[in-house]
Amino acid sequence: MKVGVKYCGGCNPRYDRGNFAQKLSNEFKGIIEFENAQETNQYEALLIISGCTSNCADYTSYDMGKAVIFATEEASFETVVKELKQMLNK
Amino acid sequence: MSLMTKEQYVESLRKLNLKVYMFGELVENPVDHPIIKPSMNSVGMTYEMAQHPEYEDLMTVTSNLTGKKVNRFTHLHQSTSDLIKKVKMQRMLGQKTAACFQRCVGMDAANALYSTTFETDKAHGTKYFENFKKYWTMIQETDFTVDGAMTDPKGDRGLGPVEQSDPDMFLRVVERRPDGVVVRGAKVHQTGIVNSQEVIVMPTIALRPEDKDYAIAFAVPTDADGLFMIYGRQSCDTRKLEEGADIDVGNKEFGGHEALTIFDNVFVPNDRIFLNGETEFAGMLVERFAGYHRQSYGGCKVGVGDVLIGAAALAADYNGAHKASHVKDKLIEMTHLNETLYSSGIACSAEGYPTEAGNYQIDLLLANVCKQNVTRFPYEITRLAEDIAGGLMVTMPSEKDFKDPVLGKYINKYLQGVATVSTENRMRILRLIENITLGTAAVGYRTESMHGAGSPQAQRIMIARQGNLAQKKELAKKIARIDESQNKK
Structure with missing residues (x-):
C-alpha cells in the first residue's frame, strides 16, 4: 500500500512531525510505502501530519485515495496506526 | 525555474556586480564576507524551507499569474x-533564523503595487498594472529576492519634498526621456538589499500635486548603474571578524542587515515604471505597503520571540533557577506577550478583503494595532529575558579566554552552573540572549520593532482614522438613553 504524506507548514508545531512520520514508517516497514505527497502521484490514502489542531495544511490538490487520515498531536499515533491497519485488512 | 534552491540563490548573487561599501572600502565579494554572510544565510532559508516537505505548505503556493508553484515570498x-x-x-522562519530574513519587504511592496497600479490605471488610463504584472511574472519565474525601498532620508521633517533645501532628500525624477526616467536620491534602512537581485522603489509619504517628480515607483536590478550601498553598522558586528568566532557571536549562522542605498542618476526604462506623477496614488501605495508590513511583524518578530523565550528558559535550566516561581511566571508573561503579537497578526489577516485588482489586503486597523504592540512587547520580552539570564550575559569573558589553556580552566570552573550542564553550553545560551537583546540581532528584534514599517506615531494616526469612534459614541448614547434634542443649542 502506498500512502502520501502531506505536512502542514510547521509554524509552531506541538510535536516533531518528521519523527512522527519516521515512527509510522518503522511501524509498517515492508507493508506500507510512505512517500512525501506529490501532486502528480496517486495514493491509497493521504496522511496529513499537522503540528497542531488548527490542521491548516492545504491538501486539496493531492490525490486522496480511499481515505484522508489526520494527525494533529503526538497522541494521534495510535489512531493513525489503527486506521491504516483497518485499510490493510479490507 | 519557479523555485530556486539555496545553492542556486547564492550562485545568482555571485553573478551580480553589486557595489557595496563597508568601513570605507568597496566589498569585493559580498557573498562570502563574514559580516554579510549570516544575513545571506537567513534569506537562504526562505529558499531551503521551500524545498522541505515539512515546510512547503507555508513556503509555496500556486501563482495567480502563471498557475505555477511559486515561493510565497513572490505571491x-x-x-x-x-x-x-x-x-x-x-513565524516559522523567525524560529529557524532568530533574525530578520529580509524577504518580506519585496512581497509586501508587490502586493501593494498590484492593487495600486490597477486603481491608478483605472483613474488615469495608464499601463502600470500591465507593467507590474509583466515584471512580477519575471520575479516569480526567477524566484529572485526583491528589496522594497520606501524610506527617504526626509531631511527637515517639518518640510515637504519640494520645500527641502536639498531637493534630493526625497528620491525624485531628475530627467524624463522617451524611453524612461532618470532618478536621484537615497533610501535609508534598506533591509536585505545586499542579498537581493532586484529593488522596488516607492514614495515614502502621501504627496501633493506640486510633488509630481517625487511620485515615482519603479524596479531596477540591484547592480544597476549609479546604484550603490553603504552597509549599516550593527552593535557587536566586528565580533564576526574575530578568528574562529563562534560562541561570542551568539548566532553564528544567521543575521540581518540594512544599508543606506544611493540612487545616483539611475536610469529606469518605461516598462519598469509603476507610478510616474500621479501624486494622489502615492498615499494609497504607502498606506497599503505599510499595512502589509505591519501585519508581517505579527509573524517574524513572534518567531524570534519564540527563540528568545526558549533561550531564557534554558538559561534558567542551566543555572538551576528553573523551578523558582518568579522565573516560571516571567516565562509565562513572555509567552503571553509573544502570542498576543501573533494574535493580532492572524486577526488582521483573517479580516482581510479583496482589492479591485483581486489580491487580498489586510484589515488596516488590526494591522496597525499589531504593529503598535510590536513597538512595545519585544522590549518587555527582552527585559524579562535579561532578568532571567542574569548579569553574566554581559560580563563573562570572551571565547578566546575560554579557550586559553591557562585561563580556560578558571572560566570553566567558576562559570559552571548546574553540574550536568557544560560551562560552554551555558555561555552559548547567554551569548544568544545577548545577541538578540543587545547584539547584532537587536537591530531586528528591538529598534526595527520600534521603527520598521513606521514608527509608533504612524500607527496611532491610522488607529485614530480607523477606530470608528463615531459609532462607539452612538453605542454609548443608546445604552445611556441619551436624547440629544434636550441639549442646549
Missing part, C-alpha cells in the same frame, strides 16, 4: 487563508 495573496499563511510562514 500575490488571493484569500484570507493566504494572508494567514504568510504570517505563519514568517
Whole structure:
C-alpha cells in the first residue's frame, strides 16, 4: 500500500512531525510505502501530519485515495496506526 | 525555474556586480564576507524551507499569474487563508533564523503595487498594472529576492519634498526621456538589499500635486548603474571578524542587515515604471505597503520571540533557577506577550478583503494595532529575558579566554552552573540572549520593532482614522438613553 504524506507548514508545531512520520514508517516497514505527497502521484490514502489542531495544511490538490487520515498531536499515533491497519485488512 | 534552491540563490548573487561599501572600502565579494554572510544565510532559508516537505505548505503556493508553484515570498495573496499563511510562514522562519530574513519587504511592496497600479490605471488610463504584472511574472519565474525601498532620508521633517533645501532628500525624477526616467536620491534602512537581485522603489509619504517628480515607483536590478550601498553598522558586528568566532557571536549562522542605498542618476526604462506623477496614488501605495508590513511583524518578530523565550528558559535550566516561581511566571508573561503579537497578526489577516485588482489586503486597523504592540512587547520580552539570564550575559569573558589553556580552566570552573550542564553550553545560551537583546540581532528584534514599517506615531494616526469612534459614541448614547434634542443649542 502506498500512502502520501502531506505536512502542514510547521509554524509552531506541538510535536516533531518528521519523527512522527519516521515512527509510522518503522511501524509498517515492508507493508506500507510512505512517500512525501506529490501532486502528480496517486495514493491509497493521504496522511496529513499537522503540528497542531488548527490542521491548516492545504491538501486539496493531492490525490486522496480511499481515505484522508489526520494527525494533529503526538497522541494521534495510535489512531493513525489503527486506521491504516483497518485499510490493510479490507 | 519557479523555485530556486539555496545553492542556486547564492550562485545568482555571485553573478551580480553589486557595489557595496563597508568601513570605507568597496566589498569585493559580498557573498562570502563574514559580516554579510549570516544575513545571506537567513534569506537562504526562505529558499531551503521551500524545498522541505515539512515546510512547503507555508513556503509555496500556486501563482495567480502563471498557475505555477511559486515561493510565497513572490505571491500575490488571493484569500484570507493566504494572508494567514504568510504570517505563519514568517513565524516559522523567525524560529529557524532568530533574525530578520529580509524577504518580506519585496512581497509586501508587490502586493501593494498590484492593487495600486490597477486603481491608478483605472483613474488615469495608464499601463502600470500591465507593467507590474509583466515584471512580477519575471520575479516569480526567477524566484529572485526583491528589496522594497520606501524610506527617504526626509531631511527637515517639518518640510515637504519640494520645500527641502536639498531637493534630493526625497528620491525624485531628475530627467524624463522617451524611453524612461532618470532618478536621484537615497533610501535609508534598506533591509536585505545586499542579498537581493532586484529593488522596488516607492514614495515614502502621501504627496501633493506640486510633488509630481517625487511620485515615482519603479524596479531596477540591484547592480544597476549609479546604484550603490553603504552597509549599516550593527552593535557587536566586528565580533564576526574575530578568528574562529563562534560562541561570542551568539548566532553564528544567521543575521540581518540594512544599508543606506544611493540612487545616483539611475536610469529606469518605461516598462519598469509603476507610478510616474500621479501624486494622489502615492498615499494609497504607502498606506497599503505599510499595512502589509505591519501585519508581517505579527509573524517574524513572534518567531524570534519564540527563540528568545526558549533561550531564557534554558538559561534558567542551566543555572538551576528553573523551578523558582518568579522565573516560571516571567516565562509565562513572555509567552503571553509573544502570542498576543501573533494574535493580532492572524486577526488582521483573517479580516482581510479583496482589492479591485483581486489580491487580498489586510484589515488596516488590526494591522496597525499589531504593529503598535510590536513597538512595545519585544522590549518587555527582552527585559524579562535579561532578568532571567542574569548579569553574566554581559560580563563573562570572551571565547578566546575560554579557550586559553591557562585561563580556560578558571572560566570553566567558576562559570559552571548546574553540574550536568557544560560551562560552554551555558555561555552559548547567554551569548544568544545577548545577541538578540543587545547584539547584532537587536537591530531586528528591538529598534526595527520600534521603527520598521513606521514608527509608533504612524500607527496611532491610522488607529485614530480607523477606530470608528463615531459609532462607539452612538453605542454609548443608546445604552445611556441619551436624547440629544434636550441639549442646549
